[in-house]
Amino acid sequence: MIKQKATGELIVISGPSGAGKGTVISKLLEDNKDLWLSISATSRKPRGKEKDGVEYYFLSEEDFVKKIDENYFLEYAKYQDNYYGTPKSTIVDKLKEGIDVILEIEIQGAAKIKELVPEAIFIFILPPTEKELLKRLIGRNTEDSNKIIKRFERAYKEINEVTKYNYVVVNDEIDDAVEKVKSIIKAEKCRVDRIEDITLANQEEIIHEAIINKKFIDKTIYDNIKK
Numbered sequence: 001m002i003k004q005k006a007t008g009e010l011i012v013i014s015g016p017s018g019a020g021k022g023t024v025i026s027k028l029l030e031d032n033k034d035l036w037l038s039i040s041a042t043s044r045k046p047r048g049k050e051k052d053g054v055e056y057y058f059l060s061e062e063d064f065v066k067k068i069d070e071n072y073f074l075e076y077a078k079y080q081d082n083y084y085g086t087p088k089s090t091i092v093d094k095l096k097e098g099i100d101v102i103l104e105i106e107i108q109g110a111a112k113i114k115e116l117v118p119e120a121i122f123i124f125i126l127p128p129t130e131k132e133l134l135k136r137l138i139g140r141n142t143e144d145s146n147k148i149i150k151r152f153e154r155a156y157k158e159i160n161e162v163t164k165y166n167y168v169v170v171n172d173e174i175d176d177a178v179e180k181v182k183s184i185i186k187a188e189k190c191r192v193d194r195i196e197d198i199t200l201a202n203q204e205e206i207i208h209e210a211i212i213n214k215k216f217i218d219k220t221i222y223d224n225i226k227k
């Protein structure tokens, strides 16, 4: 009847550091095999229990710059003195397989993706309050106070970009925020521009079959309607 695009959606998730992007995304991934999180490369050092190839591909600044020259990245940006970039490989294959791909990237990278793939879904995650954001940044215990302050300062610049996104989700209660993102993805899959083709079976044939099978249409009523 209706043939919809079989390709996956590209979902860009941004938001200030500490808003809870990582937490929301890991919950989204828990029960969805059709969702894949792109692993970025970065020149920042691993923090806490982060492992190479899991949270990020950790590169030296020199290797990162080399990869920029080799056109390895779909987009890249400098954030707080470190490079971050999305490797091109795998993303297209995943989308073709019908897998939705999440890019968890900052605002400059998201703007670049908007130029390249305007139909991508752009979601901005916000904390409920500024105070709560600072509390989460401190509570995460992954940066020293100098870096925490820099990230908190940068948050204000990022929040001003929210209107460039399609959706904003306030991450107050985590399960509620996750449900909202799930609903956004579900709704996006029902967009009419995902319809590739409409082919309808012959209406007369279906009605005749129903009359012959005496299923639910009475022939005399049908003939009267047709008069």
Ligand code: ADP
Binding pocket: 015, 016, 017, 018, 019, 020, 021, 022, 023, 024, 136, 137, 139, 140, 171, 172, 173, 174
């Ligand atoms: P981001 O990826 O946006 O930098 P994280 O996912 O690392 O943020 O979350 C920052 C901190 O806030 C973490 O310690 C996380 O456990 C906590 N956190 C995330 N979401 C919530 C929430 N809804 N309520 C309370 N704490 C949260």
Ligand code: 5GP
Binding pocket: 014, 015, 016, 017, 040, 041, 044, 075, 076, 077, 079, 084, 085, 086, 087, 104, 105, 106, 107, 108, 109, 110
């Ligand atoms: P963190 O150091 O907290 O892991 O990430 C810092 C910021 O870099 C976050 O806003 C995160 O979304 C962003 N980021 C992570 N990977 C990429 C990427 O590949 N490209 C861009 N542009 N930003 C990224």
